[in-house]
Amino acid sequence: MRILVTGSAGFIGYHLGRHLLAAGHAVTGLDGFSDYYDVGLKRARHAALAAHPAFEAVEGRLETEGLLLDTLARVRPDVVVHLAAQAGVRHSLENPGAYVQANMVGTANLIEAVRAHPVRHLLFASTSSAYGGNAAIPFRETDRAVSPLTLYAASKLAGEAMLHAYAHLFAIPTTAFRFFTVYGPWGRPDMALFLFTRKILAGEPIEVFAGGAAERDFTYVDDLVAAIARLMETPPEGPGGAGPVGPFDTLSPVAPYRLVNIGGGRPVRLDAMIDALEAALGRRAERVLKPLPPGDVARTHASTELLRALIGAVPETPLSVGIPAFVDWYRTYYGA
Structure with missing residues (x-):
């Protein structure tokens, strides 16, 4: 498949790119190389991916007008995995504007580009921080997530809501996954x-x-990307398609949309x-x-x-x- 990975110079994006290339896919990696942390580390990750002949690097920020539309029009990916974001829980107290621009405006630009150039499956990286003040343990995807404790968490919840709306309006098969303390x-x-x-x-x-x-709930990065790759193969179906896999399923009754935790429990x-x-x-x-x-x-x-x-x-x-x-x-x- 042709797969677009946003945030491909990031920690998870790099490992996912390696995994997908090893599986024989063609990967286009888009990254803005923000200076939130060492840009040299990001460049080194991308350089390692670029050594593979099936990898194409695109440099630019999600907020740049027209970039995502042009990229999807040219690449025509089968699958988009949207990992790019302004990360960090504590940094959102110091620089809230970065979270609004990257995580909300950037995500809105991406789903507009996908609407214009439909894909088989759109996957979105959310976060366990979205559970916020939820006191129920363990965190279940069916729990109401209405009490974010940081703007980072709120911006990711906004992304989930926007993707659900577009999945409903334009029948875009979408999976949002909340990952838990990834390391490696x-x-x-x-x-x-x-x-x-x-x-x-x-x-x-x-x-x-x-x-x-x-x-x-520490999650080793190789486990995480293996789970993402498997989820790519299971796009949710909308009303009239395959129903929920159990009472714990988050499959939307009005859209081809599902929310999934990725953690070890x-x-x-x-x-x-x-x-x-x-x-x-x-x-x-x-x-x-x-x-x-x-x-x-x-x-x-x-x-x-x-x-x-x-x-x-x-x-x-x-x-x-x-x-x-x-x-x-x-x-x-x-x-x-």
Whole structure:
């Protein structure tokens, strides 16, 4: 297939591009190379993808008028995976405008381009942060998500709502997936695992929020992209098509639209993650305990019933495997 991946120089976009190219697909990767974090790392990811003859790189921002329309008109992709976004929960308190432009205006531009040039399946990366103040555990896709705690989460919920509307109006088969704390090689420097690794190797103290008791449903990046690739093969059908796969399904009654969690359903305490990182590094961390920052939640826990029903599997890689893989990459890339 011809597949357009937005955000292809990002952490997840890079790994998804590699996975799809290895499977024999032609991939067009679009990225704006924002300076939210090290652009050199993004360039290195894209350069690795560009070494494959079936990869085409397009540089530009989602907000640029006409860019997405022109790209889809030329490439005519069978599938679009929309990963590009302004990421980061805490950064949204400092630079809210970036989230409005990239995550809302940019997503609106993308779905307008897809409306003009229809695809077999449109997939959209949302986030577990969309569950916000939801107190029910585990987080089920059928839970009402009406209490976002940050503009980042709100911007992703807006994206979900816009995609549902277009799926209804223009019969665009659409799957939105909420992923849970993704980590692994080539990860984002603003994420806890990356920050902790850099500081421990530098002999600097690390800030541990909620006394280490906060829990996250860590998802290894290879598991995540394998799930996305499998979901690509299962576009939802609208009214009159195949019905829900169970009472836990989010298949819309009025549109070919579905929302799916991608996570393992096995939350791990932050202090246990740090223990595993110390073991992989062979060094102890100096831990400075801090309260949970504004916008953060104490626990994330994915319900996996729907994902398992759709693709027959859920993320399985444990931290004892995933963290050493990240540390090996970090030491090689940075010579640390």
